[in-house]
C-alpha cells in the first residue's frame with residue numbers, strides 16, 4: 001500500500017540524521033583515573049561524547065535513563081546547525097503567525113537535538129537493553145513518535161505516569177499532577193524485571209509462603225464454548241482441611257465430595273485457568289497441606305477453587321504514586337548533599353532507582369547522558385545497596401555555564417558539570433569517580449579512549 005509517509009516531519013530532520021552518522025569531533029581526555037570507579041563522569045556535549053564512547057561501548061549498555069530538557073521556557077538552549085534552519089522556518093506557504101507554526105518552530109529544534117542522540121544511544125544498548133526517558137506534557141507526544149521511529153513501535157514497553165506533585169500545578173484549567181517516563185526496549189526481549197511484592201505473602205505451608213489466587217478464569221473472552229478443555233468439574237472434600245482451613249480437591253468424584261464447576265461472577269458458565277493435566281500435577285491426593293490447589297467455602301455456601309500462588313514478585317505498574325518520587329524530593333536530596341539547592345529540578349533518587357531496578361541486572365552498566373546534578377549515579381548506588389549488585393554508571397554532562405546571578409555561581413560552581421562532580425565526590429569519594437573531558441581537536445590527533453568504568 002502506498003500513500004503519504006507516516007511519521008514525524010520537521011525542519012532540520014535531515015541534518016539531524018546526518019549528525020548521527022557524521023564522524024566524532026574532538027577527543028576525550030582522561031582527567032582522573034579511578035581503577036575501582038563506581039561512576040565515570042564525562043564532561044562535554046553528549047552528541048560528540050556518545051559518538052566517541054560508541055567505539056568501545058556499542059552494544060554493551062544495559063539501561064539508559066535520561067531526563068532531557070523538557071523544552072519549556074528556557075530550559076533548552078538553541079544551538080547547532082538546526083537552529084538557524086528551524087528558527088527561520090515559516091511553515092507551509094511562508095506564513096508566520098499561525099500558532100501551529102509557532103509550536104513547530106519551538107519543537108523542531110528540540111526534536112532535531114534529540115533525534116541523533118537517541119539514535120546513538122540505541123546503538124550503545126545491548127539487545128536486551130532498555131531506555132527510560134523522563135518527559136512531561138509539553139513534548140511527550142512528539143517524543144513518543146520519535147522513539148517509535150528510532151526503536152520501532154513494537155519496542156514500546158510503557159508510558160509510565162509519575163505523580164510528581166499531588167497538589168497539582170494549577171495554572172492550567174486542569175491542574176497537572178504528573179509527568180511521564182517513556183520506556184522502550186532495544187530488542188525483541190527487553191530485560192524488564194519484576195518487582196518484589198509490596199506485602200509479604202499471607203499464608204504459609206511446608207513449602208513456604210503463598211497467597212490464594214482463584215482458579216476461575218476471569219477473562220470474559222474464554223467460555224465453555226471456545227475453551228472446552230478448561231470446562232470440567234472439580235470435587236471438594238470438606239473432611240480434609242489444611243492449616244489455613246482450606247479443603248482438599250480432586251478430579252475424581254467421591255461419595256463425600258461436592259462438585260464445583262467454573263462460574264463467572266453472575267453465576268453463568270465459565271472456565272478454569274488450567275487444563276486437567278496441569279491441575280492433576282498440582283494436586284497431592286488427600287493432602288491439602290501439600291497440595292498446590294485447594295478450595296474455600298464462600299459466604300453463600302458455595303466453594304471457590306484456589307491456586308496456592310508462591311510468586312514473590314509482580315509486574316511493575318504504569319502508575320508510580322510514591323511520596324519519595326515527588327519533584328520536591330529531588331531538591332531536598334541535593335540540598336542535603338551540597339548544602340544548598342545549587343541546581344533546579346534534580347530528579348528524586350527513588351524515581352531513577354526504580355528505573356534502574358527494572359532495567360539493569362546486578363552486574364550491568366547504566367548510562368545517563370543528560371546527567372545534570374548526577375542523580376542517576378546515586379540511584380544506581382542505592383539499588384546496589386539494596387540488592388548487593390555491582391552496577392556501574394556512566395554520566396555525560398555538558399559544562400553548561402551557571403548564570404552569574406545563581407546561587408551555584410556565587411558558590412564557585414561555574415558550570416553544571418562541576419555541580420555533578422561535587423555531588424559524586426560527596427557520595428562516593430574521589431577515588432571512586434573517574435572523569436573524562438571532551439576537547440575539540442583536529443581529526444587525527446591522539447584520541448584517548450574512555451576506559452570502561
Ligand SMILES: C[S@@+](CC[C@H](N)C(=O)[O-])C[C@H]1O[C@@H](n2cnc3c(N)ncnc32)[C@H](O)[C@@H]1O
Nearest residue numbers: 045046067346347370371372373375397398400
Ligand atoms: C533536566 S536536566 C537533568 C537533571 C538530572 N536528571 C538531575 O537529576 O540532576 C538536563 C541536563 O542536561 C544537560 N544538557 C543539555 N544539553 C546537553 C548536551 N548537549 N550535552 C550534555 N548535557 C546536556 C543540561 O545542562 C541539564 O543539566
